[in-house]
Amino acid sequence: MALQRGVLIVPIAVLAALAVAAAVPSRVRSQTPAPAATIGPVDCTPHTNGNLVEDPPVAPDPHNITLYALTDASGTHYCYKQHPNERYREAPTIVVRNHDYFNFTLINTLPFSGSRPASHTTQGGCPLLPIETPTPMPQSATGEDFTASPVPTPFLSYLNHQRSVESPMPSGMPMPGMNPGDTNIHTHGLDTDPLEDNVFKSTVAAKDGTCQYHIALYPHQHAGSYWYHAHLHGIAEKQVSGGFAGALIILPDTPGPQRIGRVLLVKDHVNAGDTSEARQKTALFANAARRVRLAAAGGAPATIAPAPAVLTPVPNVDPANPPAWHSPTGLGPASNDCHGATPAPNAQFQPIQIDGVPIPNPGDHRPVPVTYQAVAHERYRIIDGMADEYLNVKLFETVNGKQVQRKLVVVARDGVDVGKNALAVSRDKVLIPPAGRLDIDIARSGNAQTIVADGDFCGGNNGDWTPRREIVRIMPLLKSVKTAVNAMATTSAPAPTIASNGQTDADAFLKLALATQNTQPHRTITFQQYWTTGMSGFYVTETSGEDALYPKSSFVERPFWLGPPNPNDPHARYVMPTIHVHKKVIEHWTLVNAATQIHAFHIHQLTFVTLNNPFEPEQTKVFEDTTPLIPGMPCIMHGKTCVPRAPNSTQNTVWVLPSKTEIEIDFRNVPSGTWVFHCHMLFHEDHGMMGIVQVD
Ligand SMILES: [Cu+2]
Numbered sequence: 001m002a003l004q005r006g007v008l009i010v011p012i013a014v015l016a017a018l019a020v021a022a023a024v025p026s027r028v029r030s031q032t033p034a035p036a037a038t039i040g041p042v043d044c045t046p047h048t049n050g051n052l053v054e055d056p057p058v059a060p061d062p063h064n065i066t067l068y069a070l071t072d073a074s075g076t077h078y079c080y081k082q083h084p085n086e087r088y089r090e091a092p093t094i095v096v097r098n099h100d101y102f103n104f105t106l107i108n109t110l111p112f113s114g115s116r117p118a119s120h121t122t123q124g125g126c127p128l129l130p131i132e133t134p135t136p137m138p139q140s141a142t143g144e145d146f147t148a149s150p151v152p153t154p155f156l157s158y159l160n161h162q163r164s165v166e167s168p169m170p171s172g173m174p175m176p177g178m179n180p181g182d183t184n185i186h187t188h189g190l191d192t193d194p195l196e197d198n199v200f201k202s203t204v205a206a207k208d209g210t211c212q213y214h215i216a217l218y219p220h221q222h223a224g225s226y227w228y229h230a231h232l233h234g235i236a237e238k239q240v241s242g243g244f245a246g247a248l249i250i251l252p253d254t255p256g257p258q259r260i261g262r263v264l265l266v267k268d269h270v271n272a273g274d275t276s277e278a279r280q281k282t283a284l285f286a287n288a289a290r291r292v293r294l295a296a297a298g299g300a301p302a303t304i305a306p307a308p309a310v311l312t313p314v315p316n317v318d319p320a321n322p323p324a325w326h327s328p329t330g331l332g333p334a335s336n337d338c339h340g341a342t343p344a345p346n347a348q349f350q351p352i353q354i355d356g357v358p359i360p361n362p363g364d365h366r367p368v369p370v371t372y373q374a375v376a377h378e379r380y381r382i383i384d385g386m387a388d389e390y391l392n393v394k395l396f397e398t399v400n401g402k403q404v405q406r407k408l409v410v411v412a413r414d415g416v417d418v419g420k421n422a423l424a425v426s427r428d429k430v431l432i433p434p435a436g437r438l439d440i441d442i443a444r445s446g447n448a449q450t451i452v453a454d455g456d457f458c459g460g461n462n463g464d465w466t467p468r469r470e471i472v473r474i475m476p477l478l479k480s481v482k483t484a485v486n487a488m489a490t491t492s493a494p495a496p497t498i499a500s501n502g503q504t505d506a507d508a509f510l511k512l513a514l515a516t517q518n519t520q521p522h523r524t525i526t527f528q529q530y531w532t533t534g535m536s537g538f539y540v541t542e543t544s545g546e547d548a549l550y551p552k553s554s555f556v557e558r559p560f561w562l563g564p565p566n567p568n569d570p571h572a573r574y575v576m577p578t579i580h581v582h583k584k585v586i587e588h589w590t591l592v593n594a595a596t597q598i599h600a601f602h603i604h605q606l607t608f609v610t611l612n613n614p615f616e617p618e619q620t621k622v623f624e625d626t627t628p629l630i631p632g633m634p635c636i637m638h639g640k641t642c643v644p645r646a647p648n649s650t651q652n653t654v655w656v657l658p659s660k661t662e663i664e665i666d667f668r669n670v671p672s673g674t675w676v677f678h679c680h681m682l683f684h685e686d687h688g689m690m691g692i693v694q695v696d
Pocket residue numbers: 598599600679680681684685689
């Protein structure tokens with residue numbers, strides 16, 4: 001019976017998706033009065049039809065959307081609803097035509113205590129947090145934790161450059177001047193007014209906790225798969241993992257009805273902030289904090305050393321080809337997950353879900369999420385809406401009881417079609433970083449087809465175990481209901497065509513970009529991590545640039561830091577990691593990962609093409625707005641050469657050979673303004689791995 005009900009519900013979701021008609025734009029700000037935020041605890045549990053995967057509900061009026069940011073009685077789950085009393089399954093999908101606009105009103109009903117954060121200015125009636133005059137970050141040199149290293153290591157910084165170190169603060173504290181009851185929203189991947197889609201907006205500082213957003217889509221926006229999520233620095237990981245994320249689909253603006261296809265929104269299925277990344281790093285931070293307290297009490301362990309007054313940077317370094325450097329986080333035995341080994345039997349895996357349906361982890365006795373396909377071709381939009389987790393996507397078909405791997409037919413990445421007329425590229429696997437989107441075409445089969453997220457990618461020495469998970473099984477529709485489905489005007493997606501070499505839109509861009517590479521600005525952006533005391537630890541720095549405070553020292557490492565101004569110490573004003581870019585150019589960026597964990601580079605407002613993605617070596621290129629950065633390689637020094645550790649080696653080492661990922665990044669069509677780039681593992685972003693891009 002459950003199966004029958006499930007089969008009948010699928011076409012209803014498809015019908016709702018098809019019902020979006022061409023909208024007539026009237027570019028006005030919403031006049032909806034802001035309701036007062038006086039809602040009590042609500043039910044944020046996803047109420048699904050068993051393990052049946054149904055698309056999230058579509059917001060009925062694409063031009064005016066009210067989103068309540070809600071939490072349940074325990075405060076451990078969050079949800080976006082259009083009305084607090086409606087039954088929750090998943091956050092509403094915003095569906096909008098390209099080149100159109102949409103308004104949304106975000107009503108923050110989260111409980112908060114203490115004083116409202118100060119804000120100097122507002123944008124569209126919504127206050128901005130004061131990043132322009134931020135807190136000076138203390139320069140005291142404490143906090144390293146080298147427990148994993150047998151070698152007493154002095155204060156470390158990347159290539160002996162100066163770096164900022166926070167003063168001890170308990171882990172889990174919000175940034176100074178911030179309130180854990182605050183929230184805001186970001187439309188991930190949209191090319192819109194950067195003042196409007198501004199991650200420094202604060203609903204707690206707003207009247208009635210309400211902010212209104214007017215999102216106009218700019219001419220160069222691509223129709224495709226996007227998402228929206230909470231993006232308040234310091235608490236983004238907690239809020240996104242708790243549930244503050246939803247799908248955002250931009251349809252082509254050509255006349256007539258448009259198919260949406262299927263929306264597969266993968267999210268964390270945890271209490272807010274209880275992710276495996278946060279668990280692991282919080283334990284490390286707590287250890288660092290304990291050592292700092294010991295040091296302050298005069299019992300400094302031998303492994304903690306103060307920063308030297310003067311650091312002499314390593315001379316003659318090509319920032320884009322850095323030498324091996326000491327690991328600032330210490331290293332354990334060689335990481336098994338980089339060598340295809342299976343996780344330890346007692347490994348704990350983080351629960352995740354798809355459209356509200358829990359996905360089984362190894363050892364869970366729950367069914368694989370299931371859905372049905374009636375049409376010859378269907379477009380599946382896989383959105384990684386998790387705070388920190390990667391999806392290493394593969395496709396299998398069950399033939400005579402055995403799973404046989406099939407090629408993924410990729411029609412879009414990160415909201416950008418591979419090309420016109422359902423042009424596609426073929427892949428064995430695609431590693432979607434957190435925040436990435438993968439649109440694939442699946443042809444109807446008489447057999448079950450299973451989309452799998454595999455664990456066989458390298459998350460690095462400080463990364464987590466990721467298991468193989470079957471995230472959704474696609475079943476052929478039963479004959480008995482096929483007629484009914486066809487009667488509901490369900491149409492097939494166009495059959496895709498696999499691109500030949502050089503045929504994709506990204507190939508065309510790359511041809512232009514590579515031809516002008518010699519005259520492009522080249523930058524190196526370096527990702528590094530240090531175990532500190534809970535509020536920072538993750539650093540991203542332009543290591544090829546001049547520094548505003550220390551113009552002769554070439555760069556200073558600083559984590560992103562948000563807070564109110566400190567009028568007592570104008571000389572120590574904290575300067576954000578900031579990159580200045582001239583618009584209308586293509587730039588060549590080398591993304592260096594000097595840490596031993598995977599990271600996910602993301603930049604707001606624009607896309608890029610990765611030249612050498614070690615996770616995906618196929619030659620045909622696609623656009624991305626988020627890309628994984630392979631971990632630095634632990635190595636053993638032999639003279640001046642650092643030799644990679646053998647797989648499964650138990651030999652300890654404190655050396656790391658940084659990895660590099662090169663991208664061609666397209667600033668030709670962006671507006672002037674300021675926005676952010678960051679690691680999209682949100683625990684890392686919250687703890688400092690973010691910087692500002694200033695485009696003029
Ligand atoms: Cu990261």
